[in-house]
Amino acid sequence: MLTLLAFLAAIGLLVTFHELGHYLVAKLCGVKVLRFSLGFGAPLLRFRPRETEWVICPIPLGGYVQMLDEREGFVPLSERPRAFTSQNVFKRMAIVAAGPVANLLLAVLLYWVVVAQGVPQLRPLIGSVAPQTPAAAAGFLPGDRIVSVSGQAVANWQDVRMQLADAAMSSSSVSVAVATPDGKGASRVLEAQRFGEKMVEAMQQGEAGFMPARFLPKIGALEPQGAAAKAGMKTGDWLTAVNGRPLASWTEWVQIIRNSPGKDLKVTIRREGKSQEIALRPSSVTEGDEVVGRIGVAPSPDEAWNRSLSFTMHYDGALALLEAARKTANTSWMSLKFLGNMLIGHAALSNLSGPLTIATVAGQTASEGLVSYLEFLALISVSIGILNLLPIPVLDGGHLMYYVAELVRGKPVSERAQLLGRKIGFILLASLMAFAMLNDFSRLFGG
Structure with missing residues (x-):
């Protein structure tokens, strides 16, 4: 029950913010909004306080904002100035981009709440090294303090995982600088390829065989x-x-x-x-x-060792907001880089997650406490924002692609080309969802 409620709350919040972005910018641009829908299917609840009908539908995997649009039916002459299709290309771009931008702004807000509480961190000290792993083969030892990964300085274990995953997306060999327990500097090279594809994927997720726990x-x-x-x-x-x-x-x-x-x-x-x-x-x-x-x-x-690793990083006021923006930017970049590497074959499709995995993680983080759940929401909000900005027809990014083409050509992309694009985009999106669902079932049932 906790998993279900946490999942529904997450989807409800993220979809609401996304669609509110479209809605608010459309209203600012003078466009008439006919319907604001949370979910798909026949409406369960509906109300119309003014000109917009607000509805809640039974399938909670998305939502939409329906605007006055000449492509979808007759628009009276008196109302044409308020139609989406009557707006100049820059206004249409702003309305379309507002949804993904709202998700990224929500991530900043969520991270801000988390950061303001004080962020529990672990010092980048190695407590254990698992045998038969890249870390063991590279000569890492308990007590080593990680200083940098591929030249990027690290201050805590979260930095280590992020930088390791980032570096492993580009290469299966990653250089790590450490300070040994006696204070000497050393450089060690992680080689994932020799341990098989699963270890390459693990390193792309920030795992190499060392851990802070002892x-x-x-x-x-x-x-x-x-x-x-x-x-x-x-x-x-x-x-x-x-x-x-x-x-x-x-x-x-x-x-x-x-x-x-x-x-x-x-x-x-x-x-x-x-x-x-x-x-x-x-x-x-x-x-x-x-x-x-x-x-x-x-x-x-080793409770004494594990306690010695922990510290809390506190941020005040504007610094907390800046840190939240930095976390959102880093997560966005990692998401983009992962998608890019997946397209060129450097990241496996098995890393994709679907609604079942998201629901499971939602329940797990909710059981761990509010801070963990808010961090999960921020991560998913970034993922939704970045995914929707991809230049795939049927997504917001696909519409932006058409509007950029319109600016270059000086006239809109033809309806025929847009229809073909929507078909291709639907196939791509359906394929991604199918892979994600297969991965979900594989994780759940060990296939």
């Missing part, structure tokens, strides 16, 4: 039917050695288990202050083309 060599949870539970391990056991070799970290433990599918191990643990030895045989699991060991355990977090 874990203790202590069992935090077990799978009831896992190899560890069957061997007699318990939650709270400290892992001290394997085959007589002392363990230094949880990462080292993971590496040993992964490299030991089906092998007999002697694990020394400390339980309630006493040491004992346990015979353990990791199960064999296939990951891609590789067989790895698995025992079904999860670590205990």
Whole structure:
């Protein structure tokens, strides 16, 4: 129920702002608005306080503003000055662009509210490095502080993820400057390509195998039917050695288990202050083309380390607004760059998300609190704004493309050309939606 309500609230807010942008600028330009609709289908509710009919429809995946238009029916001579088609090209461009611009302004407003609360951040310190990842291969170590990614300075983990994703869109090799725990500078190069397409996609989403969290060599949870539970391990056991070799970290433990599918191990643990030895045989699991060991355990977090990473960034007044505008601009640029790379094949279509994924994330962020939900709304608002500005007929950007052509040619694009464009645009949009829905089902059902 929370997921459904969060999704409907998000769509309602974002669509309302988008259509209000069209509506308000149309009224400013003297255009008569016949209907303002939230949703599609037969109206559930309708009212007409003045000349505009306001309706709410049952299919909540969009909306529209219907203006007086000679292309859609007879317009009396007395009303023609108020028709959309009677306006000069600059007014028509302003009306069409107002919807996407309203979404971007909404994102600034939402980010402003978030930033004004104080933004929780994590220092760009590496707590753990996962084995068999680009980060491990590049030589990253726990305790390294990330200074820059591809020459761009970073101040927190959000910056790291953003810059890494941005750089990985252009190249599968990314240079990262770090400061080691002893204060020395070093440069490490992340190579995603050698680890397969999934790792390339992961890096394009800001993941490379390092993370800020640190874990203790202590069992935090077990799978009831896992190899560890069957061997007699318990939650709270400290892992001290394997085959007589002392363990230094949880990462080292993971590496040993992964490299030991089906092998007999002697694990020394400390339980309630006493040491004992346990015979353990990791199960064999296939990951891609590789067989790895698995025992079904999860670590205990290093709470002291994790607390030391956290800090809150505070912004006052105009600085909060500037930061909100910066976040909106950065997110917009990342969205554009992702779409561009997707067109040229540098980003996979599997990264597209549809309404099911959006609904799931809406519910998750709503359960985490208001700030997380507002950040989610801002991100989706930017995505809607950027998507609608794309030069695809049937979208706002497609209409803008026609009006730019009109300025260049000195006369409107022919109805025949516009009709053909709408058909092509519909096919493109339907194809994107189909891919997005397939990705949604794949994520939900593990296809």
